[in-house]
Amino acid sequence: MRWLLAFVAVLALALPASALAVTVDEVARDVKCPTCSTPLNVSEAPVALDMKEFIAERIAEGDSKQEIIDALVEEFGPSVLAVPPKEGFDLLAWLVPLVAVVVGLMLIPLLVLTWRRRSPSSEPIMGTTSPDELARLEDELRRRSEG
């Protein structure tokens, strides 16, 4: 175990600093452009370019991804986040789709049962016809063929 830890530590030291640092794209993916509401990494709006520059500066200063995102939330409010936080009213954005899926899954067996009940019976119709009805039917057919 000690050997494994030592190996991981040596490996981490051997990596260049840039390989460990977060990239602008990684941060930009998690926030939105305030003017066009598209993910920052694909936005070319003027404010989006400013924000990417801001992210690059913060990365150069050694800030972590979360620290940079927190700074952007401080600047623009929680609405700058690409995905809503899992708390308060925004929790609804996570819960409503889940509830919809669960309700949908619960409806499937109910609908299948209903449709199966409505589908035509596999038993032959004649099987439920009484001998008296058969006699009347034959009589009717005979009369029609004669007439």
Added chain:
Amino acid sequence: MSDDLETDERPGRGRLVAAVAAGLGVVALLAVMTVGLLNQERGNSIQRAVEANERPQSPDFELPALVGGGSIEEGGSVRLSELRGTPIVLNFWASWCVPCRTEAPVLERLWSRYRDRGLLVLGVNVQDLTGNAKQFDEEFGLSYPSVRDGDDSTMRDFEVTGVPETFVIDRQGRVAALRVGPVTAEEQLVEAIEAVL
């Protein structure tokens, strides 16, 4: 004879479920359309009222002062309703906005020209990074104050869809005039300012 034959035509539960689901779908669609129409109405109500020569009450806000000026100190809090009694030119701007660069010197001149007569020029910085906004202010040597609307809430309340946009607010806190787009010459606002002084 046909009366004697049984048919399996009774309305099933499935049909009822489908009818209820369709009904709910229609109600949801109508709700979405109603909300959309109401928002559309809200989207330009200030502008339409001003165009109809009305003076709608300005929305209120409480925002931090990004840069000080006049009696407003940097870092303090500015509540618009507390400025009642002061005619205001309220300008929404951002440092990345190219027309705002043309406009800033014009607003500075209007502030210098009318501040002795009680006018306050107040910037509202939106959709911007604080550092860039302050840099913009320094670059143009602006002496009028600005507040910062970080989450766009005030921008939405004033139904501003893009920057720059400027509102002239009278002493009673009502919108007397508004200009969508940059103020490129003092004359474009002089008449509206004179009307509220």
